[in-house]
Amino acid sequence: MLSDSSIFAALPDGAPAHKPSLLMVDDQTVNIHVMYRAFAEDCQVFKATNGKTALQLCESKLPDLVLLDIEMPEMDGFEVCRRLKANETTRNIPVIFVTSHSDPEKETLGLELGAVDFISKPINPSVLRARVRTHLLLKYQSDALRSLAFRDGLTTLFNRRFFDHQLEMEWSRSVRQASSLAIILLDVDFFKRYNDHYGHQTGDDCLREIASTVKGSLRRKTDIAARYGGEEFICLLPETSQDNAMEIAEKISKRLQERALPHLYSDVSQYVTLSMGVASSIGGELEAEQLIALADQRLYNAKNSGRARVCGETPAVKN
Ligand SMILES: [Mg+2]
Numbered sequence: 482m483l484s485d486s487s488i489f490a491a492l493p494d495g496a497p498a499h500k501p502s503l504l505m506v507d508d509q510t511v512n513i514h515v516m517y518r519a520f521a522e523d524c525q526v527f528k529a530t531n532g533k534t535a536l537q538l539c540e541s542k543l544p545d546l547v548l549l550d551i552e553m554p555e556m557d558g559f560e561v562c563r564r565l566k567a568n569e570t571t572r573n574i575p576v577i578f579v580t581s582h583s584d585p586e587k588e589t590l591g592l593e594l595g596a597v598d599f600i601s602k603p604i605n606p607s608v609l610r611a612r613v614r615t616h617l618l619l620k621y622q623s624d625a626l627r628s629l630a631f632r633d634g635l636t637t638l639f640n641r642r643f644f645d646h647q648l649e650m651e652w653s654r655s656v657r658q659a660s661s662l663a664i665i666l667l668d669v670d671f672f673k674r675y676n677d678h679y680g681h682q683t684g685d686d687c688l689r690e691i692a693s694t695v696k697g698s699l700r701r702k703t704d705i706a707a708r709y710g711g712e713e714f715i716c717l718l719p720e721t722s723q724d725n726a727m728e729i730a731e732k733i734s735k736r737l738q739e740r741a742l743p744h745l746y747s748d749v750s751q752y753v754t755l756s757m758g759v760a761s762s763i764g765g766e767l768e769a770e771q772l773i774a775l776a777d778q779r780l781y782n783a784k785n786s787g788r789a790r791v792c793g794e795t796p797a798v799k800n
Pocket residue numbers: 507508509550551552553
């Protein structure tokens with residue numbers, strides 16, 4: 482039997498490296514304090530005292546689990562849960578209702594809305610911790626299962642299917658929040674020659690090295706790196722400006738230089754290099770497909786202007 486203090490330290494393989502993050506929602510701050518004390522040490526805690534803030538925090542912070550009060554003025558917990566489950570971005574976040582109701586009908590309604598559990602007030606901290614732990618475990622397991630279907634076998638990055646799904650979701654979010662969504666499209670320079678000369682086995686190793694360089698250059702939980710095609714990779718960067726995306730692209734390039742993977746058959750360097758196209762769109766000014774097309778066009782420009790570079794602009798059309 483695990484001691485209470487080790488409950489969260491003992492989360493298994495597949496759990497993310499960061500501390501579990503919880504969102505606590507209750508219009509009575511005294512209730513939030515009680516819950517906060519139960520988790521402050523081993524979880525990252527976000528707090529909201531109304532439904533509107535709770536929904537915003539769920540979208541922007543993607544907590545691992547939500548502890549949700551039912552009785553709240555303006556928007557009650559049922560409505561918050563309904564909206565979380567209707568939103569593609571937040572639908573997989575488990576919701577536990579924390580409530581003074583012991584009414585089976587309300588409990589049924591909550592479960593039908595997609596909540597995973599009910600905990601009654603007054604809050605007992607050890608019961609609360611135990612239940613939260615159980616649901617975090619289930620959440621991590623289902624995340625892991627979902628991600629298997631969305632991974633590229635060779636590089637373990639996300640695959641194109643997942644990327645397309647995520648792009649659609651993040652594009653909608655950027656429209657709702659009038660935020661900037663950026664894309665980096667990357668292609669390995671002279672990769673056909675690399676494969677021809679070093680063999681496919683070494684070619685695969687090279688792609689894995691590049692994948693880990695790209696992934697290692699992203700910082701935020703919502704940033705995504707995917708394998709887009711044979712030797713093409715793509716990054717999806719929500720809430721990222723064109724300038725910041727350019728910086729990330731340059732960082733990827735610099736880190737790959739530091740790895741110094743030999744490529745004796747490249748015309749532009751003695752090492753493996755990347756050409757990259759960077760594009761961004763604020764609040765859906767471009768459709769998702771147009772955003773990709775723009776990044777692709779800029780990647781093409783990077784290739785045409787000598788490879789081993791990042792291109793974030795479209796040259797003016799000559800008359
Ligand atoms: Mg309340």
